[in-house]
Amino acid sequence: MDGASGQTSAPPENSFDKSRVLDVKPLRTLVPMFPNPPEAPPFVCSAPFGPFPSGFSPFYPFSAAQGAQTSYEGQEQQGGGFATPAVAVPFRSFGTSQVQNDEHSAGVSNGDMGSLSGINGDGFTTRSGKRAGPHLHGPKVRRSGDSSSADVKKSGQNSATGVSPAQKDDGDRETVNYVLMKFDAVRRKVSQLEDAKESSSGVVRRSDLKASNITLTAGIRTNARKRIGAVPGIEIGDIFFFRMELCIVGLHAPSMAGIDYMTVSGETGEEPLAVSIVSSGGYDDDAEDKDVLIYTGQGGNLGVGIISRRDKAVSDQKLERGNLALDRSSRRANEIRVIRGMKDIFNQMSKIYVYDGLYTIQEAWVEKTKSGANSFKYKLVRIPRQPPAFAVWQSVQKWKAGNSSRAGLILPDLTSGAESIPVSLVNEVDDEKGPSYFAYFPTVRYSKSFNITQPTFGCNCRKECAAGDLNCSCIRKNGGYSPYIANGILVSRRPMVYECGPTCPCFPNCKNRVSQTGSKVHLEVFKTKDRGWGLRSWDPIRAGTFICEYAGDVIEKANFDGDEGENNDYIFDSSRAFDSSFKWNCDPGLIDEEAPGDTNEEYDIPVPLVISSKDVGNISRFMNHSCNPNVFWQPIVYEHNAGSYIHIAFFAIRHIPPMTELTYDYDTILADGYEMSFMKDEKQSVCNSEAKRAQDDSSAFTIWVLRRLLVPGATFAVCVTNCREEPGRRNEKEPPTAHHHKQFRLILKPYSINFYDLKK
DNA sequence: GGCGGGTCATAGAA
DNA sequence: CTTCTATGACCCGC
Structure with missing residues (x-):
C-alpha cells in the first residue's frame, strides 16, 4: 500500500x-x-x-x-x-x-x-x-x-x-x-x-x-496422466462448478460423459477399467444412502439430456465403452472416484460437483427401464474411513429443512x-x-x-x-x-x-x-x-x-x-x-x-x-x-x-x-x-x-x-505469535496440533543477534 | 414468475 | 477423421 x-x-x-x-x-x-x-x-x-x-x-x-x-x-x-x-x-x-x-x-x-x-x-x-x-x-x-x-x-x-x-x-x-x-x-x-x-x-x-x-x-x-484411485492434490469434499474443472485437474477427463476409464493390462490382456464417474441425476440414479450409489450405465438414450435428441430412439444400453469398463471394474473391484452432481441452490440451472472419494462396485445387473429398454445398473459402495463429503451436504440439507437439529x-x-x-x-x-x-x-x-x-x-x-x-x-x-x-x-x-x-x-x-x-x-x-x-x-x-x-x-x-x-x-x-x-x-x-x-x-x-x-x-x-x-x-x-x-x-x-x-x-x-x-x-x-x-x-x-534485517550488530525483537507443532511428514494421519497461540506465544526479548554480513 | 422440458453448440477422449 | 457423451446456457410454455 x-x-x-x-x-x-x-x-x-x-x-x-x-x-x-x-x-x-x-x-x-x-x-x-x-x-x-x-x-x-x-x-x-x-x-x-x-x-x-x-x-x-x-x-x-x-x-x-x-x-x-x-x-x-x-x-x-x-x-x-x-x-x-x-x-x-x-x-x-x-x-x-x-x-x-x-x-x-x-x-x-x-x-x-x-x-x-x-x-x-x-x-x-x-x-x-x-x-x-x-x-x-x-x-x-x-x-x-x-x-x-x-x-x-x-x-x-x-x-x-x-x-x-x-x-x-x-x-x-x-x-x-x-x-x-x-x-x-x-x-x-x-x-x-x-x-x-x-x-x-x-x-x-x-x-x-x-x-x-x-x-x-x-x-x-494437471494430473493429465490418468490413474486409478486418488488424484494427487484433490481432496475428498472438494467442489467444482463446471465439468471442465474436473477435467483440467485430472479428476474426471471426459467433458461430458459420466464414466471415465482407462485400459489396463491384466492377466487377460488389456481391459478397460473405470476410474471415475459423475453422478448427475441425469439418469434416475439412486442417491439416498450417503455411502451407496446406484449408477446407471451410459448410452441407450436413457439420460435426461439425451431424450431431446429427436432422431434417436431409446434403445438397450450396450456393454461397451464406459459400461464395459464398469463391468470389468466390478470384477476387479478397483477404486473408482465418485463425483456427485448436486443442484446449485443459488443457481437452479447449474450444478455443483462434489468429489465424494473412492468407491468400489459391489453389484452389477441389467434392469428394464420404464421405456422398456435394458440399462446397466451398478451398485457402488463407498470405501470406509474416508472423510465425509456428500454426507456433509446431506447433513446441511437436514438442518435447513428442520429434519434434524444441528448438534x-x-x-x-x-x-x-x-x-x-x-x-x-x-x-x-x-x-x-x-x-x-x-x-x-x-x-x-x-x-x-x-x-x-x-x-x-x-x-x-x-x-x-x-x-x-x-x-x-x-x-x-x-x-x-x-x-x-x-x-x-x-x-x-x-x-x-x-x-x-x-x-x-x-x-x-x-x-x-x-x-x-x-x-x-x-x-x-x-x-x-x-x-x-x-x-x-x-x-x-x-x-x-x-x-x-x-x-x-x-x-x-x-x-x-x-x-x-x-x-x-x-x-x-x-x-x-x-x-x-x-x-x-x-x-x-x-x-x-x-x-x-x-x-x-x-x-x-x-x-x-x-x-x-x-x-x-x-x-x-x-x-x-x-x-x-x-x-x-x-x-x-x-x-x-x-x-x-x-x-x-x-x-x-x-x-x-x-x-x-x-x-x-x-x-x-x-x-x-x-x-x-x-x-x-x-x-x-x-x-x-x-x-x-x-x-x-x-x-x-x-x-x-x-x-x-541482517545488519551486523543490529538489535532485533522477534515476536513469534503463533506456534504449532510441525506436522509429521510421514505420519499424515495425525492431524497437526494447532496450539493456542497464547499458550505458546514466544516473544524473544530485544535480542542482539550478531548476524553475519551477507553482503560479503 | 418459478418450474420443467426442449434446443443448441460443443468439449475431450476413444 | 468420426463417434460418443450429455453439459450448460438459454428458450418456451404452463
Missing part, C-alpha cells in the same frame, strides 16, 4: 515500552546460522504434502475471543472504548507471508505460484508505527519470485504457465489450486467481457468452455435478524456458551469527524446499471466494466471497487451493489478445537462470492496505535497488507481480445483504515487468520450519509466446500509452521523480499529473516 506513504504522522520514536517485550521470557534462543548460499533459498516452508484429514483447518493467529470467554450474556465490556490515548509504538514490523500447504481447508499457496517477481519499494518507510506485542503486523513483503513459487518450482516450473511438465502429469495441492484459480480467473474475465457486450439473444454463452480452451491451450492443467446449536441466529440469512452459533467442542459480548451491527460505523474520502457523485442510470455502459459513472470508475459478473461474483481484485450507493438513482436491485445486499450463504459461528471461535458456511461458496463485510467502529489511526490496539483482538487494519501477495486475477496475456488489464491487485486506500469490531461488529469478527486463506478482502467504496465511505468486503478466493472454516490472511510472517513477526526497535526502514534463514539451536524450527 504505497498510498499510505507520508500520509500518517509518525508516532514518537522513543516511547516504545520495551518492558512489554522484555517481560516475556524467551523460550528459545536464536542462533544465527547463515550458510549464505549464493541465492536465497526458496522462501517457503517445506510443509508436508498430500491430503489432510477433513476437518483440519488453518492454524490460529491473533483473532477471535480467546482466553477468558464467558457466557454470551454475561461478559462485561473491557477496554478503552472508541478513542483511547495514543501510546505510540515507534518501531515497525515487517512481515511476509508464507506458503503453507498443509492445511486442509486451504491447501493453496494463495495461488500465486510463479507470478511474483517484484520487490517492494521502500514506500512504507514513513508509515506509522505498528502495534507491539502479538498483534504486531507489518506491511506484507511480497514473496520474491524465486521463492514464492518454490512449491511449483521444485519440480521445474514452466514460468509461462505456472505448471511444469511434471505437474501436468502428476499434480499436488498447490498445482490443483493454481490450475483451478487460473481457470476461474479466465472464466470470470470472459464472462465480464460478454456481459459488457450487447446481450445478443440466442448466442450461447459458455464461459466455461472458453476458459478451459484458453487454459488448456496455455498448458494450464451443539446454541443460537439459531446470533444476529437476531440483522442479517437476512440467519447465522448459527454452534459449539460441538466444549461447553462454552458463546463468545464474549458484542453488539451486532452489519456494517462499519464511521465517527462523525472521520472523513475518509471526498464525496463523489453517483451514476444517473434509471434502472440497473448495465455491465458495460460507459454512460454510467459508476461503471466508468470501475474501468468501464462491471466489477461483478451477472451472478454477483467479483471478477478481479483491484485497488478499489466502486459500487452504486443509496444515493444512486438506479434500481435497488442494481447488480453493482453486491456488498450491500448482505451475505447470501448460511454462515455459522462455531467453536474451533484450538482457535477460539471461527466462521464457516453451511453452503458451498463459489470463488469470487461476496461473503461479508468487516463491520465495526472505524478508529482513527492515531488512537489505534495506543492501548486500543494493544488489548483488542478484534482489529482490522488495512495497512497490515502492504501489497497483494497473491495474484487472483486473470493474466491479461491469456485472453486474446482486448481485455481491461487487471494487473494491479494492490489496494488503494487513501488513509490506513482501522476497524475495531470489539464492541460492535458482525460475523466477520470471527474469521480467523490463515497464511493459506480461502478468503481475501477488498476495499469497496460507495456513497451514503452524504459522503463516500470505504467498506472492507470479503470474497472467496476459491470454491469453498460447506463446513470449511473461512479464513483470511491477517498479514503476518510465517516461518515453517510458525507465525512470526519481526520488528526492529530502531527506526531504520526494513524492507526486502529476499530472505535468509536461521535456525535455532534446537533445530526445532526454522526462521526466515529478511535480508535487510
